[in-house]
Amino acid sequence: MPELPEVEHVKRGIKPFATGQKIESVIFSEKVKEGKASQRETIIKGMALDTFQKFTEQYVIKEIERRSKYIVFHLEKGEEERILISHLGMAGGFFVVDKIEDISVPNYRKHWHVIFKLDNDKLLVYSDIRRFGEIRNVPDFEAYPSFLEIAPEPFEEEAKGHYIAWFDKKTYQNKPIKQMILDHRVISGCGNIYACEALFRAGIHPARLSKSLNNQERDILFYYVRDVLESGIKYGGTSISDYRHADGSTGTMQQHLNVYKQKVCKVCGNDIETQVIATRNSHYCPTCQK
Numbered sequence: 001m002p003e004l005p006e007v008e009h010v011k012r013g014i015k016p017f018a019t020g021q022k023i024e025s026v027i028f029s030e031k032v033k034e035g036k037a038s039q040r041e042t043i044i045k046g047m048a049l050d051t052f053q054k055f056t057e058q059y060v061i062k063e064i065e066r067r068s069k070y071i072v073f074h075l076e077k078g079e080e081e082r083i084l085i086s087h088l089g090m091a092g093g094f095f096v097v098d099k100i101e102d103i104s105v106p107n108y109r110k111h112w113h114v115i116f117k118l119d120n121d122k123l124l125v126y127s128d129i130r131r132f133g134e135i136r137n138v139p140d141f142e143a144y145p146s147f148l149e150i151a152p153e154p155f156e157e158e159a160k161g162h163y164i165a166w167f168d169k170k171t172y173q174n175k176p177i178k179q180m181i182l183d184h185r186v187i188s189g190c191g192n193i194y195a196c197e198a199l200f201r202a203g204i205h206p207a208r209l210s211k212s213l214n215n216q217e218r219d220i221l222f223y224y225v226r227d228v229l230e231s232g233i234k235y236g237g238t239s240i241s242d243y244r245h246a247d248g249s250t251g252t253m254q255q256h257l258n259v260y261k262q263k264v265c266k267v268c269g270n271d272i273e274t275q276v277i278a279t280r281n282s283h284y285c286p287t288c289q290k
């Protein structure tokens with residue numbers, strides 16, 4: 001599943017080619033049309049396809065940003081503004097190409113679902129092998145309230161204080177710390193891989209109750225969440241599952257993982273164990289993490 005570092009690379013891959021371009025038309029795949037016709041809302045959420053076209057076509061892409069694990073396109077047509085909010089689901093990605101055949105990974109070439117034709121003659125393509133991703137077209141962020149609940153970006157100044165304040169709320173006091181840091185209202189963009197790795201680097205067992213962490217452990221954990229996300233961005237993310245960058249290349253972060261889907265601890269040599277916490281597999285070293 002694309003996490004923050006992977007989504008950051010998708011954004012970097014498309015931003016230089018799509019920013020400032022007018023969207024001339026939007027084309028949907030047969031799967032998207034069939035999904036809409038049978039109320040499944042395939043990829044395009046909360047809006048009929050012709051309405052989506054009406055609020056996207058002839059708009060200029062003013063800005064593309066990443067927020068948590070979402071890619072956000074700010075659109076403008078004269079005085080009118082719209083926002084496209086896209087979550088890549090399990091295996092989605094955006095590409096900018098001259099023609100569909102130029103998408104280098106066969107699966108992404110085959111499973112394109114939305115094409116935005118740009119006025120520089122390029123195609124901004126949303127491909128999704130498993131179709132769990134989504135694109136919403138909203139007038140402002142208030143129209144998609146769950147988006148407003150997301151914590152500050154982890155590299156922003158206020159992110160740490162925001163996270164620390166959650167220890168005083170009842171929500172997670174008697175729940176595993178792993179579950180707490182996976183909530184994007186607590187820390188933005190820390191998915192399962194990076195949560196497992198941050199807990200390892202911090203030496204904290206994922207099943208520990210949040211309230212059992214002392215102040216130093218709370219601080220250290222946040223430090224390592226930032227640290228692993230930075231490493232993830234630096235190494236281009238992971239290429240676990242089907243994920244590919246916009247240019248078809250893969251990340252190498254998996255070579256720097258200590259516990260996620262690993263067999264043996266690189267520090268102490270003991271076996272890595274797996275435990276399901278809040279429906280997600282947690283991988284940890286029982287010796288190094290207390």
Ligand SMILES: [Zn+2]
Nearest residue numbers: 265268285288
């Ligand atoms: Zn170990």
